[in-house]
Amino acid sequence: MSQQKKLLIIDDDPDFVDGIKSVLVGAKYDVDVAYNPKDGISALQTKHYDLLLLDIMMGRGAEGIMIARKMRKDPKLRELPVLIITGIREQLAFLFPGEPVHPRFVQVDELVEKPIEPQLLLDKVSALLQASEVRKTKPI
Amino acid sequence: MAAKHKIIIIDDEDVVLDSCTQILEGNNYTVVTASNGTQGLKLVEEVDPDLVFVDLKMPGISGTEVLEKIAHTDPTIATVVITGYATIDSAVEAMKKGAYDFLPKPFTPDEFRMITRRGLERRRLLQETIALRKEKEVLRDNYAAIVSHELKAPLVAIQQNLYALLGEQSDNLTKSQKDRLERMKSRIDDLNKLILSWLRVLSVDINNIKGSFTNLRVQTLISKALESVEPHAIRKDIEIVTTIDDPNSSILGDEVSFTEALVNIIGNAVKYSYASSKVFVTVKGKDVVIEIEISDSGIGIPKDELANIFTDFYRGKSGQVVEGSHGLGLTISRRIVEVHGGTIAVESEPGKGTTFIIKVPALTI
Numbered sequence: 001m002s003q004q005k006k007l008l009i010i011d012d013d014p015d016f017v018d019g020i021k022s023v024l025v026g027a028k029y030d031v032d033v034a035y036n037p038k039d040g041i042s043a044l045q046t047k048h049y050d051l052l053l054l055d056i057m058m059g060r061g062a063e064g065i066m067i068a069r070k071m072r073k074d075p076k077l078r079e080l081p082v083l084i085i086t087g088i089r090e091q092l093a094f095l096f097p098g099e100p101v102h103p104r105f106v107q108v109d110e111l112v113e114k115p116i117e118p119q120l121l122l123d124k125v126s127a128l129l130q131a132s133e134v135r136k137t138k139p140i
Numbered sequence: 141m142a143a144k145h146k147i148i149i150i151d152d153e154d155v156v157l158d159s160c161t162q163i164l165e166g167n168n169y170t171v172v173t174a175s176n177g178t179q180g181l182k183l184v185e186e187v188d189p190d191l192v193f194v195d196l197k198m199p200g201i202s203g204t205e206v207l208e209k210i211a212h213t214d215p216t217i218a219t220v221v222i223t224g225y226a227t228i229d230s231a232v233e234a235m236k237k238g239a240y241d242f243l244p245k246p247f248t249p250d251e252f253r254m255i256t257r258r259g260l261e262r263r264r265l266l267q268e269t270i271a272l273r274k275e276k277e278v279l280r281d282n283y284a285a286i287v288s289h290e291l292k293a294p295l296v297a298i299q300q301n302l303y304a305l306l307g308e309q310s311d312n313l314t315k316s317q318k319d320r321l322e323r324m325k326s327r328i329d330d331l332n333k334l335i336l337s338w339l340r341v342l343s344v345d346i347n348n349i350k351g352s353f354t355n356l357r358v359q360t361l362i363s364k365a366l367e368s369v370e371p372h373a374i375r376k377d378i379e380i381v382t383t384i385d386d387p388n389s390s391i392l393g394d395e396v397s398f399t400e401a402l403v404n405i406i407g408n409a410v411k412y413s414y415a416s417s418k419v420f421v422t423v424k425g426k427d428v429v430i431e432i433e434i435s436d437s438g439i440g441i442p443k444d445e446l447a448n449i450f451t452d453f454y455r456g457k458s459g460q461v462v463e464g465s466h467g468l469g470l471t472i473s474r475r476i477v478e479v480h481g482g483t484i485a486v487e488s489e490p491g492k493g494t495t496f497i498i499k500v501p502a503l504t505i
Binding site for chain 2: 016022026115
């Protein structure tokens with residue numbers, strides 16, 4: 001049996017986090033939470049995670065994007081699969097005028113809208129984890 | 141302390157320049173002077189003044205010309221013309237051209253101070269108006285983001301926990317409890333959709349979607365729309381019958397919005413249909429215009445309401461909700477179709493049913 005996968009949620013809404021965390025924990029994932037971008041970044045840098053669930057609209061704006069940008073620059077974090085969770089899909093168009101609605105932030109990512117049905121959440125998470133496994137084992 | 145107000149006086153008479161400077165001295169003003177129009181305009185560029193006094197009769201370029209140039213540089217700079225009694229007419233002319241006030245010679249120090257204060261007040265108000273207008277625009281532009289975050293965040297948090305609870309408690313809940321939780325879920329869902337619709341109508345400039353136009357097959361759009369509508373249709377035992385003349389019929393457009401327009405209209409057809417009836421979605425034409433016809437045999441729309449169904453949520457300034465309107469969906473749909481260069485029309489007979497006809501330019505390859 002494969003070992004338990006470790007996930008990190010970065011989202012500033014504790015109630016929303018409770019809602020998805022309980023689903024993920026119920027599916028036997030090991031889940032950490034950071035309630036602001038700063039804690040999120042430091043968790044990413046100090047611990048190992050298999051997947052990140054990232055909220056885009058945090059704090060005074062799209063602070064989640066900053067995290068994605070930082071990750072893109074970091075050779076190690078660049079490989080971490082990310083499930084981007086956003087309040088409104090269209091907001092992303094405001095943030096990246098002229099870009100396609102779903103800009104690729106990192107190597108492996110997916111975008112879902114809040115709220116997210118538990119089954120869909122679990123499907124996306126396991127699909128991303130699998131895609132990242134495949135990437136790791138494939139020779140370049 | 142507030143920044144000093146900057147005042148420029150342009151006059152060919154040294155006496156005027158000196159006395160004016162003296163009068164304003166000691167107040168919270170910076171006063172600079174010029175003895176002709178050319179020099180004065182150079183100062184305007186350099187100093188970025190709040191208020192400029194301009195003598196109308198000067199050698200070289202005329203006072204009127206100076207006024208025009210200042211208005212061109214920055215229309216919020218307050219200008220006051222200095223004039224002799226004999227030239228009141230030209231002062232009036234100058235004011236018509238945008239000068240804020242005039243100062244007839246000779247004037248007392250108090251008159252001069254008062255006009256200075258009024259001129260500066262004018263400048264302040266103009267700047268404030270512009271700042272407020274900008275703020276309004278910024279607010280409007282960001283409205284979608286702000287409102288969505290503030291309104292959606294709590295709803296989404298509630299919904300997410302409902303999802304989780306339903307899953308975790310499914311073994312412990314009675315059927316009626318489950319049903320009620322499901323109802324809560326669907327009510328919150330509706331609320332979420334409503335917020336999205338409002339945001340679209342009230343704040344998002346729909347023309348923005350033109351930037352993301354691609355080639356779209358009408359067939360794909362319709363099947364996407366049916367995915368969202370079908371669950372409602374099944375619940376009412378309504379069959380949606382689709383006929384497409386040419387499966388390759390395509391348009392140039394934005395997939396998400398156009399699908400939304402179709403969802404709105406087909407959704408309405410289902411909503412206003414009698415149970416166990418049929419809704420027909422028919423696509424005709426392929427070369428120039430593509431016609432998408434959505435018809436139901438439902439309750440129909442009364443004649444006097446027909447004209448209003450596409451009108452905006454807001455009517456003029458009073459902001460009244462259109463009575464008997466089918467809500468925002470049709471307004472949004474109309475806007476979406478129009479951005480795609482198309483039109484939308486409706487025919488209806490109460491008790492017999494309604495037909496919506498969308499016409500959009502076909503994509504010719």
